[in-house]
Each structure stands twice: as C-alpha cells, then as structure tokens.
Amino acid sequence: MSEFRHVEDLSVNSTQSDLQGSKREHWIKRNSYYYRILVNFLRYNIPANQSILEIGCGTGYVLNQLQPSLGVGIDTTAELIRYGQQKYPKLDLRTADAKELDLNGLVFDFILISDTIGYFDDVQQVFKQLHSVCHADTRIIITYRNQLWTPLLSAAEAIGLKMPEHRQNWLDRGDIENLLDVTGFDVVREGRKFLMPRYIPLLSGLLNKYIANLPLFNRLGLCTFIVARSMQANKSVDLPSVSVIVPARNEKGNIETIVQRLPAMGSHTELIFVEGNSTDDTWSEIQRVTAEYTPEYDIKCVQQEGKGKGDAVRKGFGMATGDILMILDADMTVPPEDLPKFYEAIANGKGEYINGTRLVYPMEKEAMRTLNLIGNKFFSIAFSWLLNQRIKDTLCGTKVLTRANYQRLSANRAYFGDFDPFGDFDLIFGSAKLNLKFVEIPIRYRARTYGETNISRFKHGWLLLKMTFFALNKIKFI
Numbered sequence: 229m230s231e232f233r234h235v236e237d238l239s240v241n242s243t244q245s246d247l248q249g250s251k252r253e254h255w256i257k258r259n260s261y262y263y264r265i266l267v268n269f270l271r272y273n274i275p276a277n278q279s280i281l282e283i284g285c286g287t288g289y290v291l292n293q294l295q296p297s298l299g300v301g302i303d304t305t306a307e308l309i310r311y312g313q314q315k316y317p318k319l320d321l322r323t324a325d326a327k328e329l330d331l332n333g334l335v336f337d338f339i340l341i342s343d344t345i346g347y348f349d350d351v352q353q354v355f356k357q358l359h360s361v362c363h364a365d366t367r368i369i370i371t372y373r374n375q376l377w378t379p380l381l382s383a384a385e386a387i388g389l390k391m392p393e394h395r396q397n398w399l400d401r402g403d404i405e406n407l408l409d410v411t412g413f414d415v416v417r418e419g420r421k422f423l424m425p426r427y428i429p430l431l432s433g434l435l436n437k438y439i440a441n442l443p444l445f446n447r448l449g450l451c452t453f454i455v456a457r458s459m460q461a462n463k464s465v466d467l468p469s470v471s472v473i474v475p476a477r478n479e480k481g482n483i484e485t486i487v488q489r490l491p492a493m494g495s496h497t498e499l500i501f502v503e504g505n506s507t508d509d510t511w512s513e514i515q516r517v518t519a520e521y522t523p524e525y526d527i528k529c530v531q532q533e534g535k536g537k538g539d540a541v542r543k544g545f546g547m548a549t550g551d552i553l554m555i556l557d558a559d560m561t562v563p564p565e566d567l568p569k570f571y572e573a574i575a576n577g578k579g580e581y582i583n584g585t586r587l588v589y590p591m592e593k594e595a596m597r598t599l600n601l602i603g604n605k606f607f608s609i610a611f612s613w614l615l616n617q618r619i620k621d622t623l624c625g626t627k628v629l630t631r632a633n634y635q636r637l638s639a640n641r642a643y644f645g646d647f648d649p650f651g652d653f654d655l656i657f658g659s660a661k662l663n664l665k666f667v668e669i670p671i672r673y674r675a676r677t678y679g680e681t682n683i684s685r686f687k688h689g690w691l692l693l694k695m696t697f698f699a700l701n702k703i704k705f706i
Contacts, residue, residue, distance in 0.1 A: 248307035252287050253315075259390070261427035265436055266371070266451065267293045269421055270340070272706050273369055273455065273663060275640070278337040281361055283326045283354065284344025288312035288319045291340070300334065302326060329357040336361055339368045345404065346372060346396030355411040362458035364577075365633075367663050368413065370454045374420060375400055377450050401452055413456040416665045417616040420449025437705050443613065455663050459577065468575055469496040471550030471631070472567065475540035477504045479558035480513045486556070487521050489564045493571045498550050501529040501558075502540040537625075538651030545634055553634055555651075557625035562586075566671045570628040579667025580633060581659040583619060584626035586673035603692075610696055611656070614704050617666040619656070623692075626671065627655055629664070636662055644702055653695050660703060 256263055267290060274280065276295040285291050285301025286308050292299065302324040303309050312321045324330075327350055339358055348354050358368060373381065375398065384390040405415050423435040423445065439445050470493045474486060483501070490499060501518070503511045511531060518527045528547060532540045545553055552574055554567060562584055570582045586604075607622045629637075637658035644661075648654040659666070 248305065248311065250311070252308060252311075253289065256289055259425070261432065262422075262425040263290070265422060266290070266342070269451075269453070269706065270294060270342070270369065270371075272661075273367070274338050274340070279335075280338045280340060281331070281334075281336040282340040282342065284341060284347065285309075285312070285321060288316045288321050290342055291319055292316045294340075298334075298336075300331065300336070302329075326354045326357060329360055331361055334361060335363045336366060337363075339366060341368070341370045343371055343373065345370060346399060348397065351397065351399070351404075352407050352411060355407055355413065359412060359458050359460045362461040364458075364461045366458060366461060367416070368454075368456045368458070370404065370456070371451050372399065372404070374448070374450055374452050376448060401454070404454060408454070408456050412458065412460045414459050414665060416455045416457055416663050418452070418454045419616045420446050420452050422450045423448060425450055441704050457665060467495040468551035468630075469498070469549070470494045470552045470554060470571060471498040471500060471544075471548035472554045472556050473500050473502060473541060473544030473548065474556050474558050475502050475504060475537050475544070476506070476510055476514065476558035477540075478506045478508050478510055480506070480508045480510045482558050482560050483510065483513045484517050486558065486560065486564060487517055487525060487527065489560075490525075490556075491565060491568055493568055494550075494552065494575065496526065496550070498526045498528070498548065500544045500547055501527070502532055502544045503529065504532045504537075504540045505535060536650065538648050538654055541651040541655075542638075545631075545638075548631060551631055552628060553631050554628045555626055561673055562624070562626045562671050566669070567626075569669050569671075570626065573667050573669060574628055574630065580629065580664035581655070581666050582628040583621065583656075583666060583668050584624035584671045585621035585668045586624050586671060607692065607696070614696070614699060615656070615660045615666070617660065618668070619666055620668055622656060623650075623652055624671070625652075626669075627652070629655070629659065633659070633662065633664060644699075648695060650692075653692075653699070657699055657703065 270290070271294065274294055277297040279298040280291060280294055280296040280300070282288075282291045282299075282301040285303050286305070288299075288301045289312075291301045299319040301312070301319060301321045303321070304323065304325055306323045309321045309323045312319065326348065339361065345351060362368075381390060401418060405418070408415060421436070421440060423440040424432045426432070440449050472490060476483065487499065490497070501514045503514055514529045518529045521527055530543060530547060532543045541555055552571065554570060556562065556564060556567065566584075570584070573579050573582050604621055604623055608620045611619050611622050637655070640661060641654070641658065644654070644657050
C-alpha cells in the first residue's frame with residue numbers, strides 16, 4: 229500500500245505533527261468510554277478483514293480498531309495524518325480532500341464518515357465523489373451527533389470535558405438523507421444510539437444498551453447513524469438466472485400445478501423441490517413430475533435429512549445454481565404467477581432482500597385465521613422497530629435474495645446460531661446483519677386447495693416470540 233501514500237511535505241515540522249496527534253489521542257483517551265461503545269457499534273456493522281475507507285480519519289484510531297484488510301483514511305489535517313502514519317503503519321493514511329477523491333481505482337466494502345460530516349464545506353460534493361470508490365455491495369456508514377445535544381456538548385467543551393472543535397454544519401437526519409438521495413444513494417436504515425457518553429458503573433450500560441434503544445428515549449440518542457448504498461455502482465447488465473426452492477411436506481396435490489404455473493424468469497429458471505418427511509405420496513409425486521417435465525423444464529428434487537422448513541430451504545439453497553434464490557411454499561397460498569414481481573425488484577436493484585406481504589390486499593376466506601393475523605401484525609410492529617427497516621409481514625413464506633448475499637449470510641450464521649426451524653428469521657436476521665435493503669412486495673394470499681397447514685398457532689407462536697427476544701440482544705441491544 230506504500231505506493232498510495234502521499235509524499236510528506238518537509239516544510240511541516242514533525243514536532244508539530246507529534247503535538248497535534250498527541251492532543252487528539254489525549255482526548256480519545258479522556259473519552260475512552262464513548263469511543264469504546266462507538267467502535268463496538270461500528271464492529272457490529274463492519275466485520276473484521278473488510279476493505280474500509282474512512283473520510284475524516286484524524287490519526288486513524290477508529291479505523292485501526294476496525295481491523296480492516298485494507299484500511300485507507302483521508303483527512304485534510306496533515307499533522308494528524310503524519311502522526312497516524314507513525315502510530316498505525318498498517319493503515320494507508322493520506323492528506324486529501326474528500327471533494328476530490330483520487331484513489332487509483334480502489335473500491336471499498338465500507339465507507340465510514342464518523343463524526344466528521346459537520347466539518348465538510350460541501351457535503352453534496354463529498355457524497356458525489358463516493359460513487360467512484362463503491363461497488364454494488366458497498367455500505368456507507370455515517371455517524372454524527374444529535375443536534376439536541378449541542379448545548380450540553382458546548383458546556384462540556386467550555387469546562388474542558390470535551391475536545392474543542394470548530395463550528396459545525398447544522399445538519400439533521402432529514403438534511404443528510406435528502407443529500408444522499410439527491411446524489412444517488414439509497415438509505416438502508418437509520419437510528420440513534422447512546423444516552424450516556426461518560427462511564428458511570430451500571431448506569432451507563434443500562435442507558436446505552438437498553439434505554440437508548442426504546443421508543444421515545446431513542447429520540448434523545450447522542451449518536452445518529454445512517455447506513456446507505458450507492459445506486460450508481462456498477463451492476464451486471466446481464467439478466468440474472470433464478471432458482472425457485474419449493475419445500476414440500478404433505479403437498480402431493482400441488483406439485484404438478486406448481487410446475488405448470490411457474491413463470492420463466494431471467495436468463496434461466498431452475499425449480500428445486502425439497503421433500504420433507506411427508507406422510508402422503510408427496511415424494512413419489514415429485515419424482516413422477518420431475519421425470520415427466522424435465523425435458524421441458526429444469527427441475528431437480530431431493531429429500532431432506534433433517535426436519536423443518538428452515539432445513540429444507542438450506543438444502544435447496546445449497547443445490548441452487550441461479551443468481552437469485554426464491555422460496556415458494558408448496559401450498560400455493562402465494563401464487564407462482566406473483567414471482568416475477570419479486571424478480572423485477574431484486575434484478576433492478578430496488579432491494580436486496582425481497583419479502584412478500586400478505587397483509588395489504590384482502591385475503592380469500594379461510595386463507596388466514598384471526599389469531600394468525602393478529603400474530604403477524606404484532607410481529608410486523610416488533611420487527612420494524614427491531615431491524616430499523618420496515619417489514620410488514622415477517623412470516624410470509626416467499627422470500628428472495630441473491631445467491632451471493634445468501635453465501636455471505638451463511639458464512640456469518642454463527643453470530644445468531646442455528647435456532648430457527650422455519651428459516652424465516654434466519655434469513656431476516658442474517659440480512660439485517662448484512663445491512664441489506666429490505667423491500668416488500670404485496671401479494672394476494674389464497675386459501676389452500678389441498679392439505680392442511682403445518683403450522684401450530686400456539687406452539688410455533690411461542691417459539692417465534694422467544695426468537696424475537698433472542699434477537700433483541702443480537703441486533704438491538706448492542
């Protein structure tokens with residue numbers, strides 16, 4: 229990385245660099261608790277060994293804490309950069325202006341703008357420059373202070389509890405989101421963190437981990453964050469192929485109809501049936517249909533060794549060869565003809581995790597029982613708050629994401645563990661952890677024409693509630 233470093237301006241006294249850098253590190257140490265909880269939050273969003281660009285890196289302290297595989301930091305203060313180059317030699321720190329990014333064609337997995345956006349003299353121009361260092365999956369993470377804290381922070385600065393700083397831009401969340409939208413970025417999620425930037429035993433942990441994440445209290449959070457993605461980054465112009473996975477248990481009467489009604493999508497459509505411990509003749513019917521229709525359609529079939537829909541979905545995803553992975557329940561309560569809507573949303577980049585919602589259009593009689601409907605609406609509210617993204621119907625069986633993102637999700641599955649027999653929450657939580665953009669597609673939910681539901685309202689409802697509380701400590705209370 230040395231070939232990218234700026235040649236030092238010998239006219240600047242190295243003693244001055246040491247002094248400026250030491251002052252910055254001194255204030256970081258004095259506010260070590262705040263930086264510790266900030267870094268912990270950033271680590272949740274940015275796994276180790278990723279390529280990271282930090283705009284306004286200072287000495288590179290935060291960037292170094294994130295353990296990047298490639299860590300590039302830029303700042304306009306040459307003294308801080310020189311100090312950081314000496315202290316963090318593994319980082320590539322440069323004196324540069326973010327309004328004129330020239331990084332020799334480098335692109336990054338993450339771009340971090342932490343507590344520095346208030347100093348930019350042209351925020352819009354900085355955002356425009358970021359596209360040149362983004363790929364399709366790059367995430368931009370912006371943190372900045374809540375303006376409600378300005379009087380308190382000014383008082384802390386006056387009595388020497390906070391590092392002195394120049395006057396900052398008056399930017400609120402709406403201003404930043406507007407500028408992101410104007411410059412071609414899409415906000416994935418946003419929120420606020422931290423009520424206590426100083427360490428007080430027991431109290432600080434209680435306030436920052438729990439209270440600060442609750443509704444109403446969250447409005448007072450010191451640190452506002454926004455996660456965004458570039459809508460101009462290079463995306464494939466080729467039509468992606470599709471794999472449709474159909475978990476099937478006791479669905480003999482629907483198998484042939486699924487094949488007949490499944491529309492062709494993209495450059496190629498692959499259909500994979502995964503049969504799971506049926507007590508009727510579902511497996512023999514799948515084999516018959518596969519043999520009969522294979523000359524005309526690309527159909528594969530397999531029996532799962534484990535139990536549950538989640539295990540069946542993983543089995544099917546593991547066999548899939550398509551660029552896009554879709555789940556279609558074999559009960560056909562979601563019509564196969566609706567799948568092209570999901571395809572268009574993900575192929576056009578409108579979303580990265582596409583979820584069906586049954587709670588928009590009127591349902592056919594008996595399609596969903598009253599208790600199931602109430603439960604779905606409860607989980608809709610709970611999960612929209614939990615994930616900081618809108619999700620209306622957590623339990624709709626039709627879910628779509630790219631195979632590349634599923635592989636990333638699968639590689640990080642250990643963070644949540646193997647806890648979900650349904651597979652819905654494994655995909656929802658995993659996609660949220662990757663900061664994928666959620667989009668919902670309304671579908672018309674049909675009544676069953678064959679068989680009975682495999683869901684037990686009370687047993688499985690209690691399990692879903694337990695998983696929701698489990699996710700709180702993995703996603704929200706961090």
